Amino acid sequence: MSQHFVSVEGLSREFPHASGHTTVFEDVNLNIERGEFVCIIGHSGCGKSTILNVLAGLDEPTSGVVIMDGKEVRGPSLDRGVVFQNYSLLPWLTTLQNVAFGVRARHADWSREQVNAHSERFLSMVGLSHALHKKPAELSGGMRQRVSIARAFATEPKLLLLDEPFGALDALTRGVIQDELMQICQHTGQTVFMITHDVDEAILLSDRILLMSDGPNAQIAESVRISLPRPRNRADIVNHPGYYAIRNHLIRFLVARSHERPNHRQPLDIDPALDASSSQANNATSSQVNSQHTTHNTTSRGNISC
Amino acid sequence: MTLSLNTRAFIVSVVLLVTLLGIWEAMNPVAPSSGELSEFELLMGAADQQARVPPPSVVLSHAWQELSNPFYDAGPNDKGIGIQLGWSLYRVLTGYLAAMLVAIPLGFVIGMSPLMYRALNPFIQVLRPISPLAWMPLALFIIRDSEQSAIFVIFICSVWPMLLNTAFGVSGVRRDWVNVARTHELGPLRTAWQVILPAAAPTILTGMRISIGIAWLVIVAAEMLVGGTGIGYYVWNEWNNLDLASVIFSILMIGVVGMLLDAGLGAIARFVQYRE
Numbered sequence A: 001m002s003q004h005f006v007s008v009e010g011l012s013r014e015f016p017h018a019s020g021h022t023t024v025f026e027d028v029n030l031n032i033e034r035g036e037f038v039c040i041i042g043h044s045g046c047g048k049s050t051i052l053n054v055l056a057g058l059d060e061p062t063s064g065v066v067i068m069d070g071k072e073v074r075g076p077s078l079d080r081g082v083v084f085q086n087y088s089l090l091p092w093l094t095t096l097q098n099v100a101f102g103v104r105a106r107h108a109d110w111s112r113e114q115v116n117a118h119s120e121r122f123l124s125m126v127g128l129s130h131a132l133h134k135k136p137a138e139l140s141g142g143m144r145q146r147v148s149i150a151r152a153f154a155t156e157p158k159l160l161l162l163d164e165p166f167g168a169l170d171a172l173t174r175g176v177i178q179d180e181l182m183q184i185c186q187h188t189g190q191t192v193f194m195i196t197h198d199v200d201e202a203i204l205l206s207d208r209i210l211l212m213s214d215g216p217n218a219q220i221a222e223s224v225r226i227s228l229p230r231p232r233n234r235a236d237i238v239n240h241p242g243y244y245a246i247r248n249h250l251i252r253f254l255v256a257r258s259h260e261r262p263n264h265r266q267p268l269d270i271d272p273a274l275d276a277s278s279s280q281a282n283n284a285t286s287s288q289v290n291s292q293h294t295t296h297n298t299t300s301r302g303n304i305s306c
Numbered sequence B: 001m002t003l004s005l006n007t008r009a010f011i012v013s014v015v016l017l018v019t020l021l022g023i024w025e026a027m028n029p030v031a032p033s034s035g036e037l038s039e040f041e042l043l044m045g046a047a048d049q050q051a052r053v054p055p056p057s058v059v060l061s062h063a064w065q066e067l068s069n070p071f072y073d074a075g076p077n078d079k080g081i082g083i084q085l086g087w088s089l090y091r092v093l094t095g096y097l098a099a100m101l102v103a104i105p106l107g108f109v110i111g112m113s114p115l116m117y118r119a120l121n122p123f124i125q126v127l128r129p130i131s132p133l134a135w136m137p138l139a140l141f142i143i144r145d146s147e148q149s150a151i152f153v154i155f156i157c158s159v160w161p162m163l164l165n166t167a168f169g170v171s172g173v174r175r176d177w178v179n180v181a182r183t184h185e186l187g188p189l190r191t192a193w194q195v196i197l198p199a200a201a202p203t204i205l206t207g208m209r210i211s212i213g214i215a216w217l218v219i220v221a222a223e224m225l226v227g228g229t230g231i232g233y234y235v236w237n238e239w240n241n242l243d244l245a246s247v248i249f250s251i252l253m254i255g256v257v258g259m260l261l262d263a264g265l266g267a268i269a270r271f272v273q274y275r276e
């Protein structure tokens, strides 16, 4: 177990309320390898943010452990950078100061020049060199999210945690920032754990997608490998023969199977792209049933969200 | 008319001022003086059968006289307006600064700790509605110094708005910002200094503005009680001298200084204000 970069074992979280308590998720097991980009998808309220907060060390699990790099996670750390859904920039600081805030926390011994130079380098990666001295209130949602991403990358965490980072952005901006994120990850080999509601976004970015069953008592049902070649490109990726096999598998899970309780502790390892090419023959009947879904889904393409 | 709103408002203000002063002046014709009065007649009050409110022209010329030499000192009962205001400002600022040093850190503690909030709330609720002047006898007895008692009264009246606003501002700091501090491994002191203080600063400043206003209201009354120096004492002393022109002039000065104090804090408040 411990050879994985991050391993989460037997995680559960209960929230007390007036009459007893609800178990949001239980017996969650997952692993993340170094340099891997893992997305988690599940219906709203199944506990994705809670898992992310536990990974970040901001929340404590009721039971179970998170081990990162051989050490148990207890409390927040600079080794785990978080990009929150609502950006969480400090509104009284400028773009540069917000990033420098993170850099100074990481490198207390650096001079002001070093801190600023380092911060500016990461801001230029997200194309914000022209807005260094603007306050968050003067930035668009997309620009704020870029600052937030730059701040997270600038602290050079071992694990980057993203909670629906593009949820509030329009489709165009979202696409641009996704590309930027993909490029930076490619250069830096950053390990990322990201929550999203957008199936296409998950396929584009991930090496693996974790599918979460519905709460309460949610679990991670499947770990879907995205074996599409990199570098990926949003225009070409849809032409890859495995793409729709993956996409349909994800959507079928979300639509039809997410309420089923998985009867296995570890998430099932699945590679729909591989299955699609190898088992076409002996799955004739089921793929016919599925082909209706396929055509339906293909015509209504776009951002399918759950 | 293409004048800006500000210009038009200014014109209306001036018109109102001139009209009101005109009415006031017209209602108080200066008594035609029938030659020099003997000292005896003056003492008997024949100078003015009926004490009148002096007209603005008299007040203005008195103001000119006072303001052209604000710092003269001719004995305990005759000091320039600058000296009197200086004393009042000294007391207000000393008491106010002491209140700040207590209220802001304590407000942080109350705002950050629900336990301390609950534990201290009953005391605050009982102490807050007490008129600051009610503390005066006790302060005089314990401190045995009228100067410091006045400062104490200012302290006690400025402390509550700052304390409550700081606690409110600190407890209302967005959870996300605190989480940003936590994920960056900021210790409690640096979190307080770099995240909570700037986040709560606008609310704290609101409390400080309320406090300085109250302190300036209270100092006048406190100085009337303790006497000696200060603008409050000056007003009361001039009333005893039946010098109404001085009384009206000092009332105006109290207003002007109060306005300047508020404007100063207003400028700081704008400086720490942020938009989300």
Ligand SMILES: Nc1ncnc2c1ncn2[C@@H]1O[C@H](COP(=O)(O)OP(=O)(O)OP(=O)(O)O)[C@@H](O)[C@H]1O
Pocket (backbone or CB within 6 Å): A015, A016, A024, A042, A043, A044, A045, A046, A047, A048, A049, A050, A051, A215
């Ligand atoms: N502090 C809390 N106290 C009580 N219940 C909570 C708390 N935080 C979360 N929950 C509950 O836990 C469940 C999971 O919440 P969580 O925010 O993790 O969901 P999510 O999967 O991130 O949903 P979404 O996709 O809508 O963001 C929800 O039912 C929520 O009501």
Ligand SMILES: [Mg+2]
Pocket (backbone or CB within 6 Å): A048, A049, A050, A163
């Ligand atoms: Mg969430």
